[in-house]
Amino acid sequence: xxxxxxxxxxxxxxxxxxxxxxxxxxxxxxxxxxxxxxxxxxxxxxxxxxxxxxxxxxxxxxxxxxxxxxxxxxxxxxxxxxxxxxxxxxxxxxxxxxxxxxxxxxxxxxxxxxxxxxxxxxxxxxxxxxxxxxxxxxxxxxxxxxxxxxxxxxxxxxxxxxxxxxxxxxxxxxxxxxxxxxxxxxxxxxxxxxxxxxxxxxxxxxxxxxxxxxxxxxxxxxxxxxxxxxxxxxxxxxxxxxxxxxxxxxxxxxxxxxxxxxxxxxxxxxxxxxxxxxxxxxxxxxxxxxxxxxxx
Numbered sequence: 001x002x003x004x005x006x007x008x009x010x011x012x013x014x015x016x017x018x019x020x021x022x023x024x025x026x027x028x029x030x031x032x033x034x035x036x037x038x039x040x041x042x043x044x045x046x047x048x049x050x051x052x053x054x055x056x057x058x059x060x061x062x063x064x065x066x067x068x069x070x071x072x073x074x075x076x077x078x079x080x081x082x083x084x085x086x087x088x089x090x091x092x093x094x095x096x097x098x099x100x101x102x103x104x105x106x107x108x109x110x111x112x113x114x115x116x117x118x119x120x121x122x123x124x125x126x127x128x129x130x131x132x133x134x135x136x137x138x139x140x141x142x143x144x145x146x147x148x149x150x151x152x153x154x155x156x157x158x159x160x161x162x163x164x165x166x167x168x169x170x171x172x173x174x175x176x177x178x179x180x181x182x183x184x185x186x187x188x189x190x191x192x193x194x195x196x197x198x199x200x201x202x203x204x205x206x207x208x209x210x211x212x213x214x215x216x217x218x219x220x221x222x223x224x225x226x227x228x229x230x231x232x233x234x235x236x237x238x239x240x241x242x243x244x245x246x247x248x249x250x251x252x253x254x255x256x257x258x259x260x261x262x263x264x265x266x267x268x269x270x271x272x273x274x275x276x277x278x279x280x281x282x283x284x285x286x287x288x289x290x291x292x293x294x295x296x
Contacts, residue, residue, distance in 0.1 A: 002162075002241060003296040004154030005029065005060035005248070009147035015128075015135050017071040022064070022139060024147045028294045029061035037065045041129070048137045052144055057151075058246040059296045066136070083118040151296070158291055159241055162251075165288040166237050169258070169281060173230045176265060176277045180223050183271040223274070226265045230281075233258050248295035255289040 005028040012021045034053055038046055045066075053062060091108055098105045114120050237254055240247040262285055266278035 002155040002159040003148075003151045003246070004158055004294045005151070005296050006154055006294050007147050007150040009143055009150060011139055011143045011146065013135060013139055015132055018132060019069045019071070020136065020139075021067045022143050024062065024064050024143055026057075026060045026062045026147065026151065029059065032057065032059050033061045035061075035063045037063070039066060039068045042066075042133055042136065043129075044133050045136050049140055052140050056144055056148055057296075059248060077120055079114075080118055080121050083116075084113070087113060087116045087119055154294070155296070158295060161291050162288060162295075163238070163241060165284055165291070166234055166241075168284045169230070169288075170234045172277055172281045172284065173227055173234065176223070176230075176274060176281070177227050179271065179274040179277055180227065183274060186271060223265050223268050226261045226268070230258070230261050230265075233261070246296045248292060251292040251295055252289070255285060255292060258285045259289070 005026055007024075007026040009024045010022060012019065014020070032054075034050060036046060036049060038049075049064060053064070091113070095105060233254055237251065237258075240251055240254070259282065262278055262281040265281065266275055269275040269278055
């Protein structure tokens with residue numbers, strides 16, 4: 001099945017006070033480019049992610065973002081022992097200084113000590129790093145599955161569009177063959193008139209030279225090869241559509257060949273109907289080239 005390089009997937013999860021969100025985006029590119037934006041301290045997540053994405057995707061610019069949030073747990077407090085020691089040492093110094101000055105101070109209560117800035121702080125949850133990494137790694141196949149499913153869905157739509165455009169090209173190619181046959185009398189008349197002009201301008205002309213010039217003129221107006229190659233390209237493109245392997249690069253090359261034959265057809269047309277068909281061919285081919293830029 002044809003796959004698109006354009007896709008998006010997201011996923012969320014949580015483990016205790018820690019929650020996270022994934023975002024995975026893909027756009028078209030000439031090759032494969034993976035860009036990761038992950039928080040630090042998650043050893044093992046990046047290698048697993050690179051391996052999984054590399055195995056599933058052959059072409060495209062893919063960006064993966066991971067955001068981590070930690071909730072503050074209301075009501076849970078802890079004592080900063082370092083700060084507490086500093087406060088107690090300061091109180092002891094004050095008491096001793098007051099004693100030397102003959103000043104009597106009341107003993108501070110526990111509430112007085114805890115009321116000092118920085119002694120009592122909100123408790124910081126202790127994350128289990130291994131469990132968090134394991135949970136994140138278990139999310140990767142699910143995120144990637146959603147992403148690849150969208151690539152397949154978009155690819156199916158691309159398949160239908162390109163198949164329709166190939167049908168248009170096939171019909172226009174048959175029309176071109178008919179128009180080329182219909183213009184045969186006019187081409188013959190043009191050749192005859194060209195020959196008469198040569199004979200009128202030159203007193204003596206070798207028969208071999210006349211035959212050579214006529215053959216050259218006939219070859220310049222013959223579009224049989226271009227029509228045959230267009231038909232061949234249509235079949236080759238349909239075979240690529242039916243192939244489940246990544247075919248975007250081959251399709252892009254084939255589109256260039258389509259365009260080359262259409263240009264030559266227009267150059268050799270020598271009739272308004274055939275020129276019009278050639279221009280229609282070029283328009284459909286350009287539309288097809290735009291679509292296949294997203295094919296993997």
